[in-house]
Amino acid sequence: QSVLTQPPSVSGAPGQRVTISCTGSSSNIGAGYDVHWYQQLPGTAPKLLIYGNSNRPSGVPDRFSGSKSGTSASLAITGLQAEDEADYYCQSYDSSLEVFGGGTKLTVL
Amino acid sequence: QLQLQESGPGLVKPSETLSLTCTVSGGSISSSSYYWGWIRQPPGKGLEWIGSIYYSGSTYYNPSLKSRVTISVDTSKNQFSLKLSSVTAADTAVYYCARLTPRDAFDIWGQGTMVTVSS
Numbered sequence: 631q632s633v634l635t636q637p638p639s640v641s642g643a644p645g646q647r648v649t650i651s652c653t654g655s656s657s658n659i660g661a662g663y664d665v666h667w668y669q670q671l672p673g674t675a676p677k678l679l680i681y682g683n684s685n686r687p688s689g690v691p692d693r694f695s696g697s698k699s700g701t702s703a704s705l706a707i708t709g710l711q712a713e714d715e716a717d718y719y720c721q722s723y724d725s726s727l728e729v730f731g732g733g734t735k736l737t738v739l
Numbered sequence: 740q741l742q743l744q745e746s747g748p749g750l751v752k753p754s755e756t757l758s759l760t761c762t763v764s765g766g767s768i769s770s771s772s773y774y775w776g777w778i779r780q781p782p783g784k785g786l787e788w789i790g791s792i793y794y795s796g797s798t799y800y801n802p803s804l805k806s807r808v809t810i811s812v813d814t815s816k817n818q819f820s821l822k823l824s825s826v827t828a829a830d831t832a833v834y835y836c837a838r839l840t841p842r843d844a845f846d847i848w849g850q851g852t853m854v855t856v857s858s
Binding site: 632663666668675676677681682687719722726729730731732 | 799
């Protein structure tokens with residue numbers, strides 16, 4: 631059981647918008663700690679997608695955006711493309727340890 | 740640009756100690772503000788943070804693994820290492836090393852190395 635809760639899977643058609651939620655608690659997201667998002671393509675290492683709740687590293691398309699409110703955070707992907715099919719993980723900090731969500735598999739229909 | 744590369748045995752026997760090293764190239768492991776971490780991913784499962792270390796040697800570990808984990812740093816070799824003792828099949832996973840920013844984001848990752856625990 632992960633400290634941060636994500637839906638196991640989401641799906642969308644090309645061009646559509648999808649969101650992935652990340653639900654925490656008052657000891658992590660709700661305590662004001664940043665939420666970060668990673669994209670893991672099949673057979674590869676995770677890649678930082680969003681840091682500090684809503685910031686994109688250089689090279690990440692602006693189709694990807696992040697937000698945070700209360701004890702939850704969300705990753706939104708607009709203009710869905712086939713290459714976006716991957717696993718997505720949220721991550722934050724909680725009581726002196728780094729915590730990850732269980733991951734969400736995005737399927738592009 | 741900064742790169743990280745994991746190395747170590749791909750097969751470890753049950754009850755023995757898993758040892759991995761992460762070599763940092765294209766930059767210094769002694770850069771201020773950055774921690775360095777180990778994360779693992781069992782086959783078909785999610786990411787689990789193992790622990791992190793600062794170049795000074797300051798560490799913090801996942802409480803679920805703390806009794807078996809030691810992370811150390813060798814600044815002269817620009818490397819940091821992981822030791823996980825008394826391994827079982829449950830420790831079979833891809834092990835990643837990564838750089839941890841001051842905002843607690845893992846921004847640069849190694850390619851990962853698969854470690855199988857089996858006799």
